[in-house]
Amino acid sequence: MKRIGVLTSGGDAPGMNAAVRAVVRKGIYHDLEVFGIYNGFQGLMEGKIEKMELGSVGDMIQRGGTMLYSARCEEFKTDEGQNKGIEQLKKFEIDGLIVIGGDGSFQGAAKLTAKGFPCIGVPGTIDNDIPGTDYTIGFDTALNTIVEAIDKIRDTATSHERTYVIEVMGRDAGDLALWAGLANGAETVVIPEKDEPFENVVDRLKRGSERGKKHSIIILAEGVGNGMDYGKRIEESTRFETRVTVLGHIQRGGRPTASDRVLASRLAGKAVDLLLEGQGGLMVGIQNNELVHHDIIDILKQPHKLDMSLYQLMNELSI
């Protein structure tokens, strides 16, 4: 292994830059030449590839987004697209690739590995929806952004004695909603992993009001449905004045938290180690604070699991 490449793909996540930085610095430390591939798999097919130096990743660890840019690329899902990518890797004499992204990006990494080109996946997505790791890069930052936003919404919810429905991201996973629910002391969290009858949510709101609660906060994971529709149903069923906030893309941006920077550095460093050992077709993760690796194909077959004890605790605390 003499030359390695790194790309970011799928939705951007805070901490991706810290991961790219770690790949470049650790690679160079171990006498590798490191190439940055711009615009994800799209840029790989187009040969948007540049050699990175130590200074290429300077002043980057604290920045959100991704300096390598990201893209979604349908063509790469085809054999032809993957072969174009491999041609470029051969042209630049790159021997191994680190793919930072979500499960879609891992599919791409698995396909390249199956065609004889070793790839290591680094989980970078705010959704925390990748099996085989307790946390993904960006989750902690997005969670903190949500928590800060909801703290502010709570002030106005109290002042006006309103019910708020707050829609948060997470794709099909409820992690962001559930963790925010615990951290914000929300009354209710509605997540795709738990089919809670709508009447239960309404009953809980009514009970809270009878106890003299001045406001209520419902956190709705985007995977459950549209926040606006949900808010309308809540208002119709309770007759409480209800407002809806869809937090949207503010959740994806911003300076990564210390925790995400450290996680990104650790996971990316481990990915370089695996390439140096001549391995491929693996993803790196963190479980019980230990760095681990798993076969990417096995991981892609597994469903995402949410820690349901947190859901139970959330309900016990929001009684």
Ligand code: ATP
């Ligand atoms: P996020 O979780 O943030 O959305 P992601 O990595 O899951 O990130 P996707 O859009 O699903 O995002 O995938 C990113 C890219 O990975 C796709 O645009 C495509 O180029 C590549 N990709 C996805 N699925 C496959 C596949 N089955 N085969 C080859 N490449 C794929």
